[in-house]
Amino acid sequence: MTPPSAAALQTLKSAAGTGGWTDDPAEIAPWLTEWRNRWQGHTPLMLTPRSTEEAARLVAICAEHRVAITPQGGDTGLVGGQIPYGEVLLSTRKLRAIRDVTPLDDAMTVEAGVTLLEAQQAAAAADRLFPLSLAAEGTATIGGVVSTNAGGTAVIRYGVMRDLVLGLEAVLPDGQIFHGLKRLRKDNTGYDLKQLLIGAEGTLGVVTAATVKLFPVMRSRATAMVGLETPAAAIDLLARAKAETGGGVEAFELMKRIGMGFVLANIPDTPEPLDSTPPWYVLIELVSGEPGAADAAMERLLTHAFETGLITDAAISQNDAQRAAFWKVREEQSAAQKPEGGGWKHDVSVPVSRIADFLEEATTAVERFHPGARVSAFGHVGDGNMHYDVLCPLGGDLPAFLARWAEGSQIVHDIVARYDGSISAEHGLGRLKTEEARRYKSPLEIAAMQGIRAAFDPNRIMNPGVLF
Ligand SMILES: Cc1cc2nc3c(=O)[nH]c(=O)nc-3n(C[C@H](O)[C@H](O)[C@H](O)COP(=O)(O)OP(=O)(O)OC[C@H]3O[C@@H](n4cnc5c(N)ncnc54)[C@H](O)[C@@H]3O)c2cc1C
Numbered sequence: 001m002t003p004p005s006a007a008a009l010q011t012l013k014s015a016a017g018t019g020g021w022t023d024d025p026a027e028i029a030p031w032l033t034e035w036r037n038r039w040q041g042h043t044p045l046m047l048t049p050r051s052t053e054e055a056a057r058l059v060a061i062c063a064e065h066r067v068a069i070t071p072q073g074g075d076t077g078l079v080g081g082q083i084p085y086g087e088v089l090l091s092t093r094k095l096r097a098i099r100d101v102t103p104l105d106d107a108m109t110v111e112a113g114v115t116l117l118e119a120q121q122a123a124a125a126a127d128r129l130f131p132l133s134l135a136a137e138g139t140a141t142i143g144g145v146v147s148t149n150a151g152g153t154a155v156i157r158y159g160v161m162r163d164l165v166l167g168l169e170a171v172l173p174d175g176q177i178f179h180g181l182k183r184l185r186k187d188n189t190g191y192d193l194k195q196l197l198i199g200a201e202g203t204l205g206v207v208t209a210a211t212v213k214l215f216p217v218m219r220s221r222a223t224a225m226v227g228l229e230t231p232a233a234a235i236d237l238l239a240r241a242k243a244e245t246g247g248g249v250e251a252f253e254l255m256k257r258i259g260m261g262f263v264l265a266n267i268p269d270t271p272e273p274l275d276s277t278p279p280w281y282v283l284i285e286l287v288s289g290e291p292g293a294a295d296a297a298m299e300r301l302l303t304h305a306f307e308t309g310l311i312t313d314a315a316i317s318q319n320d321a322q323r324a325a326f327w328k329v330r331e332e333q334s335a336a337q338k339p340e341g342g343g344w345k346h347d348v349s350v351p352v353s354r355i356a357d358f359l360e361e362a363t364t365a366v367e368r369f370h371p372g373a374r375v376s377a378f379g380h381v382g383d384g385n386m387h388y389d390v391l392c393p394l395g396g397d398l399p400a401f402l403a404r405w406a407e408g409s410q411i412v413h414d415i416v417a418r419y420d421g422s423i424s425a426e427h428g429l430g431r432l433k434t435e436e437a438r439r440y441k442s443p444l445e446i447a448a449m450q451g452i453r454a455a456f457d458p459n460r461i462m463n464p465g466v467l468f
Contacts, residue, residue, distance in 0.1 A: 003086055008065035009045055012088065015057050021047050031089060034075055034082070035136075039431065041083035043070070050094045052111075052169060052177060052208040059206060060175025062088060068461045071202035073112060073144030076136035078347070079430025081201045081466045082144070092143045095208055101126045107166055107183035109211040112143025119212070128214035131158040131250075135331040143207045149199030151426035153251045156382035157287070158215065160426070161198055167211035168194040173204070173457035181211045196452060201428050202463040204456045218287035221250075222298035223323045226305075227278030227313035231381070232356035234282050237301075237310055238382055241284060245297050251285035252382030253330050259376040262336035263329045270329055276313045282381070283330050333378045334387065340374075341398045343391035344405045348416045349425035352384040359386070362415045366390050369411055370404060385425040388412060413440065431465055438468070 004012075013021050022028060023045050032041040049055040062069050070084035072091045095111035098118070102108070103126050110119050116137035123130035132145060134152035144150070146168065151160045158164065167182040180194050197204050228234055234254050241249045257279050263270050273281070286301070288294040298316055305311045317323040337343060350358045363375050372393030379387040390408060392401040413423045417440050429437050438446065446468050453460070453467070 004044060004065065004067040004088060008061070008067050011061050011065070012045060012047065012058060012067070015061055016047050016049070016054070020049060020054065021045060028089070031072060031075055031091065032083060034077065034080065036078065039080040039083040041070075041085050043084040043087060043089045046089040046091060048091045048094045052095070052171065055090070055092070055095070055206055055208055056171045056175050056177050058090065059171045059173065062461055063174045063459070066459055066461060068464050069206070070463050071143070071147070071206045073141030073147070074115065074136070074139040076140045077144065077148060077430060078345075078427045079424070079432040081148075081428060081430030081463065083431070085465055087464070090206060092141065092206065092208065095143070098122045099209065101128070101214075102183065103128055103214070105183045106214040107211055108214055109167075109181055109183075109209060110142050111209045112141060112146075112207050114142050116140045116142065116145055123214050124217070126214075127217055129217050130164075130212060130214055132161065132164060135334075142210050142212075146198055146207050146210050147200060147202050148426075148428045151380065151383065151385065153253065153380065155380060155385075156252055157247065157250045162195060164213050165194060165198055165210055166213055168197055168207060169209040170197050170205040170207045173459075173462045177208075178205065181209060183211045196456075199428065201430060201466050203453060203467050204462065206462075216289060218250075218289060218294070219291045220288045220294040222286045222294040223317040223326055224284050224298055224302060225273040225315050225317075225326050226282045226284060226302065226311050227274050227276055228280045228282060228311050229278065230356065231280060231359050233310050234280060234381060235352060235356055237282065237284075237305055238352070240305065240310075241286065241301055244301055245286055245288075248286045248288055248294065248297060249284065249382060250287045251283065253283040253379065254381035254386070255281040255283070255330060255333060255378040256376055257281070258374055259333045259336070259378050260329060262340055262376065263332045266336045266339045267328075267332045270332065271325070273326055273329055274313045274315055278312050283326055330378070333376070334389075337376060337389060337391060341392050342402065343374075343376075343389050344402075344408050344412075346388040346390075346409060346412050346416075346423075347385070347425050347427045348388055348412070348421055348423055349383065349385040350416060350419040350421035352382070354419050354421075355381055355384060355386065358415065358419050358421070359388075362388060362412050365411050365415060366408065369408055370401065372396060373401070373408075380426075383425070384421070409436070410439075429467055434467055441468075
């Protein structure tokens with residue numbers, strides 16, 4: 001796409017008005033890179049509309065002048081889709097209203113720039129639960145979690161964003177507003193346009209507001225850290241936990257000892273979570289609507305698992321501080337890798353029943369390809385989703401190791417594909433994985449996606465560097 005003309009940029013600035021745009025490099029700079037410092041973008045202009053109507057006017061001008069747009073929310077995305085490379089950056093951060101919370105509908109409508117944490121808090125204030133939860137929730141926005149179809153830690157019980165959105169409002173690539181903020185559980189009236197926008201990574205329009213599902217607040221919650229010998233034991237434990245609690249498992253997160261070691265060494269205030277140092281850990285959270293019932297269920301589950309040799313160690317959290325400490329060692333798994341020198345990151349999923357075999361096969365293949373490489377697999381194993389990260393051997397040549405990323409990833413992704421899995425379980429494709437995904441999507445799927453995109457955005461002005 002050619003860079004926007006000076007006339008188009010001037011028209012956008014006039015329409016955005018004072019406070020609605022900036023081209024000051026210092027002001028824009030923080031929004032041109034991201035958490036992992038992997039991407040360093042550039043843009044001639046950042047737009048910050050304060051209402052859906054303002055956003056629609058700006059997108060209409062972009063459409064008229066064929067100016068490409070990169071939408072951005074909290075800039076916590078992990079695949080670079082929110083970073084502009086010459087496109088105008090349209091930030092939704094100023095769309096801040098919580099429009100309504102309607103407990104009788106178990107629904108809430110929030111604008112795109114509301115953070116995930118603020119949305120959770122608004123639901124809690126009405127004695128309801130908005131269950132999407134992830135480590136970046138203080139910064140990630142509703143527009144971003146919709147556009148990446150985010151998952152997080154409670155998917156096993158409540159699903160991903162696709163399962164949690166009842167309605168959407170969005171500015172389409174020609175500047176028209178799609179008014180789809182319904183709060184219906186049932187609406188069989190043809191194609192579901194909101195589902196196309198969910199997970200579209202900013203390629204089909206700018207999401208300006210979403211109506212999301214709310215749930216009852218659980219009256220009891222029990223959290224435990226468990227030690228096990230193998231991932232296969234974790235999958236057995238998961239099956240038992242689901243069967244015994246009738247759907248009461250809210251989180252089930254697997255971690256490997258090596259990753260736990262990185263956290264203990266590199267993140268302050270993180271004590272060993274167990275007395276022993278097992279090869280694998282699981283953080284389990286059980287919930288129940290009945291006071292005290294989750295604690296009793298956890299006690300039963302772990303006692304039986306211990307007696308039958310399924311687990312080797314366990315600690316049930318006794319208070320909020322201990323629960324937070326358990327979650328901290330899980331949530332810091334990724335950050336704790338940074339001082340180790342970075343690595344090849346993978347966000348993959350396979351059917352839950354095949355996780356153990358996948359981990360074994362992938363690790364054997366990676367170790368053969370790059371002897372000494374350190375595999376730190378962790379993640380939402382209850383959803384079959386692992387963050388399968390491969391770090392440079394201790395004392396190894398980091399630049400040479402990183403130069404083998406693409407080749408090493410292909411080995412991992414080919415195994416994922418053979419296990420009928422996905423090379424992007426929850427982060428999306430963005431700039432990082434779009435090309436790689438072409439290897440695994442069928443020509444039919446790619447052509448269908450291109451057709452949908454062309455119908456919404458014939459001039460491909462929305463996030464042109466992302467998806468097919
Ligand atoms: C520490 C950490 C932990 C994480 N854990 C998880 C996890 O457990 N599960 C998970 O799924 N993700 C996780 N993520 C990834 C990230 O938080 C999610 O991708 C999140 O959904 C991004 O939201 P955001 O507002 O920051 O979006 P951004 O990063 O700003 O944008 C992400 C994508 O969405 C598009 N976009 C953003 N807003 C809009 C909008 N209003 N309209 C149209 N397109 C838009 C962008 O163009 C881009 O393609 C994690 C990230 C970090 C840093």
